[in-house]
Amino acid sequence: MNRFIWPLVLVLGLIVFLVMGLRHGDPRALPSPFIGKPAPEFELPTLKNPEVMIGTANFAGEYTLVNVWATWCVMCRAEHGFLMDLAASKSIPIYGLNWRDSRPDAIRWLGELGDPYIASAYDPQNRVGMDWGVYGAPETFLLDPEGTVVYKHLGPLDPAIWEREFLSRMQGVNQ
Amino acid sequence: MIPEIGQFAMILALVLAAIQFVVPLVGAYRNDVAMMGVARTAATGQFVFVAIAFGCLTYAFLTDDFSVLYVANHSQLSLPTIYKISAVWGAHEGSLLLWALVLAGWTLAVARFSAGIPEAFAARVIGVLGFLSIGFLAFMILTSNPFERLVPAAIDGADLNPLLQDPGLAIHPPLLYIGYVGFSVAFAFAIAAMLSGDLDRSWARWTRPWTTVAWLFLTLGIALGSWWAYYELGWGGWWFWDAVENASFMPWLIGTALMHSLAVTEKRGLFTSWTLLLAITAFSLSLLGTFLVRSGILVSVHAFATDPTRGFFILAFLGVVVVGALALYAWRAPSLDSDAGFALLSRETFLLLNNVLLVIATAIVMYGTLAPLIYQMMDWGKISIGEPWFNFAFLIPTIPLIVLLGMGMHAAWRTQPTGTWLDVLKLPAIIGVVLGIIVPLFVYGRISVMLAVGCIAAFWILVSSLVPVIRSLRREKGATGMTRSMLGMTVAHFGMGMFVLGVTIVSAFGVESDRALSPGTSTEVAGFEFEMRELRNVTGPNYTAIEAVVDIRKDGGFIDTVRPQKRQYLVQTSPMTEAGIRAGLDKDLFVALGDQLGNGGWSVRIQYKPLIRLIWLGCLIMAIGGLIAASDRRYRVNVREKSKAPKAREATA
Numbered sequence: 001m002n003r004f005i006w007p008l009v010l011v012l013g014l015i016v017f018l019v020m021g022l023r024h025g026d027p028r029a030l031p032s033p034f035i036g037k038p039a040p041e042f043e044l045p046t047l048k049n050p051e052v053m054i055g056t057a058n059f060a061g062e063y064t065l066v067n068v069w070a071t072w073c074v075m076c077r078a079e080h081g082f083l084m085d086l087a088a089s090k091s092i093p094i095y096g097l098n099w100r101d102s103r104p105d106a107i108r109w110l111g112e113l114g115d116p117y118i119a120s121a122y123d124p125q126n127r128v129g130m131d132w133g134v135y136g137a138p139e140t141f142l143l144d145p146e147g148t149v150v151y152k153h154l155g156p157l158d159p160a161i162w163e164r165e166f167l168s169r170m171q172g173v174n175q
Numbered sequence: 176m177i178p179e180i181g182q183f184a185m186i187l188a189l190v191l192a193a194i195q196f197v198v199p200l201v202g203a204y205r206n207d208v209a210m211m212g213v214a215r216t217a218a219t220g221q222f223v224f225v226a227i228a229f230g231c232l233t234y235a236f237l238t239d240d241f242s243v244l245y246v247a248n249h250s251q252l253s254l255p256t257i258y259k260i261s262a263v264w265g266a267h268e269g270s271l272l273l274w275a276l277v278l279a280g281w282t283l284a285v286a287r288f289s290a291g292i293p294e295a296f297a298a299r300v301i302g303v304l305g306f307l308s309i310g311f312l313a314f315m316i317l318t319s320n321p322f323e324r325l326v327p328a329a330i331d332g333a334d335l336n337p338l339l340q341d342p343g344l345a346i347h348p349p350l351l352y353i354g355y356v357g358f359s360v361a362f363a364f365a366i367a368a369m370l371s372g373d374l375d376r377s378w379a380r381w382t383r384p385w386t387t388v389a390w391l392f393l394t395l396g397i398a399l400g401s402w403w404a405y406y407e408l409g410w411g412g413w414w415f416w417d418a419v420e421n422a423s424f425m426p427w428l429i430g431t432a433l434m435h436s437l438a439v440t441e442k443r444g445l446f447t448s449w450t451l452l453l454a455i456t457a458f459s460l461s462l463l464g465t466f467l468v469r470s471g472i473l474v475s476v477h478a479f480a481t482d483p484t485r486g487f488f489i490l491a492f493l494g495v496v497v498v499g500a501l502a503l504y505a506w507r508a509p510s511l512d513s514d515a516g517f518a519l520l521s522r523e524t525f526l527l528l529n530n531v532l533l534v535i536a537t538a539i540v541m542y543g544t545l546a547p548l549i550y551q552m553m554d555w556g557k558i559s560i561g562e563p564w565f566n567f568a569f570l571i572p573t574i575p576l577i578v579l580l581g582m583g584m585h586a587a588w589r590t591q592p593t594g595t596w597l598d599v600l601k602l603p604a605i606i607g608v609v610l611g612i613i614v615p616l617f618v619y620g621r622i623s624v625m626l627a628v629g630c631i632a633a634f635w636i637l638v639s640s641l642v643p644v645i646r647s648l649r650r651e652k653g654a655t656g657m658t659r660s661m662l663g664m665t666v667a668h669f670g671m672g673m674f675v676l677g678v679t680i681v682s683a684f685g686v687e688s689d690r691a692l693s694p695g696t697s698t699e700v701a702g703f704e705f706e707m708r709e710l711r712n713v714t715g716p717n718y719t720a721i722e723a724v725v726d727i728r729k730d731g732g733f734i735d736t737v738r739p740q741k742r743q744y745l746v747q748t749s750p751m752t753e754a755g756i757r758a759g760l761d762k763d764l765f766v767a768l769g770d771q772l773g774n775g776g777w778s779v780r781i782q783y784k785p786l787i788r789l790i791w792l793g794c795l796i797m798a799i800g801g802l803i804a805a806s807d808r809r810y811r812v813n814v815r816e817k818s819k820a821p822k823a824r825e826a827t828a
Binding site: 002004005007008011012015017018019072073074075077078 | 332466505508
């Protein structure tokens with residue numbers, strides 16, 4: 001045993017510690033304090049008609065998707081086709097949260113690409129987005145029939161992710 | 176097509192890096208000249224292919240190729256061209272490619288400028304650098320491919336983070352990386368020396384200029400980052416002890432210790448094992464910094480990418496590199512103890528103290544950076560270690576460091592007679608104390624203990640750095656003048672003095688004040704009158720902004736007009752603050768717009784920052800000192816010739 005071995009011992013300790021640190025908090029599993037809890041309540045005017053309100057009250061009773069989107073969001077365009085397919089399959093009601101966007105742009109966008117949503121809530125000021133802990137668009141929340149957040153996905157949806165992360169979490173639906 | 180060429184070039188570079196690692200090291204082991212000769216060729220080829228990959232990514236940005244995911248996420252049609260280029264390293268994947276390019280560049284430089292170094296030694300150095308290249312290229316190809324396609328292609332990109340759309344931050348990462356990665360050369364030299372077991376002083380001389388150049392780039396990179404934070408983040412601070420800043424500061428501190436320790440090893444053949452350990456540590460801390468930033472293990476305002484797979488990869492690579500190096504060290508170092516002695520009062524003693532204090536300073540920064548993580552893991556609750564803690568703790572080793580610096584500069588190697596030493600130090604000490612009290616008291620009108628300590632220390636270094644220069648100018652004809660090494664050291668220490676003076680004065684006399692201003696009203700801060708003349712809307716290429724026109728007057732006399740802006744970028748909608756700064760050597764006047772108030776006015780942060788420019792100017796002078804020292808003649812003359820000389824002398828001694 002010589003004194004020159006101490007740096008090695010010290011570093012091995014540090015590495016073990018850092019590995020534990022990485023395992024401790026998986027940074028990609030972004031803190032979703034909402035998972036397993038009731039979705040934060042909200043009520044917002046719909047995108048297409050400011051007179052009509054939409055909110056958590058509309059969701060209860062079945063599995064529901066809440067998709068956060070915006071016209072400036074490139075990846076939203078990427079997942080849009082899949083959302084259209086999903087809506088056509090009628091397997092789950094999809095609601096939109098139009099986020100930090102402008103109403104005319106958003107309506108034109110849905111006109112061009114099609115509208116997969118039963119309705120979109122209009123949230124230009126990021127009020128509900130803040131309550132729901134939205135990091136960026138697109139983001140998709142899966143709510144169970146009781147209105148509890150079951151899962152939250154960051155980034156665009158595609159059929160593989162849908163099957164792996166969403167369908168597997170929905171009990172007794174389409175299975 | 177072009178992105179695929181880039182990806183292909185990246186894979187070819189990985190293959191060449193593998194060749195560059197294996198063949199020269201085996202060649203050096205077997206003493207096979209042909210195999211050693213592969214080192215330079217492979218290093219050149221590796222650089223060429225990494226450069227091609229880098230060029231392809233740049234091309235994708237310049238041509239707005241939004242079918243490349245990385246481009247689509249970090250650029251936009253209306254982004255100004257210069258930021259399309261800097262966006263290449265604006266996020267995780269591209270900054271890794273820049274890292275690989277810089278590493279390949281350093282390797283090429285070693286291959287090109289190592290003609291005087293024994294072939295086997297150069298082959299080992301280049302081989303070790305090849306291993307590091309393998310790590311980074313594989314990391315990119317496996318977990319962070321910048322050329323990944325986006326299908327279908329995006330119509331327009333998501334834009335570069337507005338924080339990064341700034342000339343300062345466009346060149347900050349390249350400078351920082353050149354510094355960070357440059358320590359890999361010192362690391363490779365240390366490993367090569369330990370592999371060969373031939374640890375005479377020539378090893379230290381070969382390493383010195385490389386270390387100094389890496390250090391000067393790191394100095395510039397950190398200073399530029401600090402300057403950017405000052406005018407772009409809108410808070411007017413210049414250092415935040417943020418985890419990312421600390422990640423670059425720790426290698427700087429150890430790199431500084433390494434430069435000083437290398438001097439002892441080269442001149443006196445002492446501290447060899449310690450110097451080796453510092454060379455390993457400096458680069459390990461660069462890697463640790465990358466890990467901390469890229470793994471998302473610490474939450475930081477700067478963290479762009481968080482991904483545990485990437486974290487594990489960097490950690491595994493860090494483990495292999497550092498554990499391997501330290502195991503080699505534990506095996507080799509015991510045979511390196513030198514019996515050459517030195518007196519208590521000698522330059523060696525001061526350099527030893529310099530090293531001890533710098534290592535303590537590094538340990539403090541490291542503790543402060545990692546402690547929140549430790550607490551979180553041990554479930555001791557969350558703690559946050561903030562600026563006040565760092566500001567206080569960091570002074571404990573640095574005040575003695577600064578005081579000793581002035582003394583050590585004038586001490587001779589081996590032994591320094593006390594009498595002549597005190598003669599030299601008397602004058603700088605007196606001038607330092609006098610100026611250190613007079614300047615704060617009469618120029619700025621206040622004095623306190625800490626203030627006096629800071630100012631005296633600063634003037635003490637400034638004046639004692641001038642002594643050798645004045646002596647050299649007044650020397651008799653025929654006497655030897657200063658070498659570039661000595662001049663470089665003196666200049667760098669003078670820069671350090673400027674830095675200390677700037678920090679002391681700005682932290683004691685800086686004024687920060689939040690006021691409410693609306694067009695036509697004015698307010699007074701630190702004796703200056705700030706009048707908001709008008710508010711107007713302006714439009715930039717990819718943003719719109721509200722701009723305030725603020726006139727600054729003192730005693731009725733007009734000084735300047737500044738135009739702070741609050742920008743709204745069109746794609747990434749976060750608002751950005753663009754401060755209006757009247758910059759001057761003696762003081763900065765800083766106006767930043769806060770939030771809009773109800774009555775048509777704005778909250779405005781006004782700051783008076785005396786001598787803040789000396790902080791960055793001091794860093795610049797330090798870097799210039801490094802440049803002068805690295806250009807010393809003795810690093811350029813045919814080293815092979817010279818390296819025989821000391822050996823011959825030792826043989827006869």
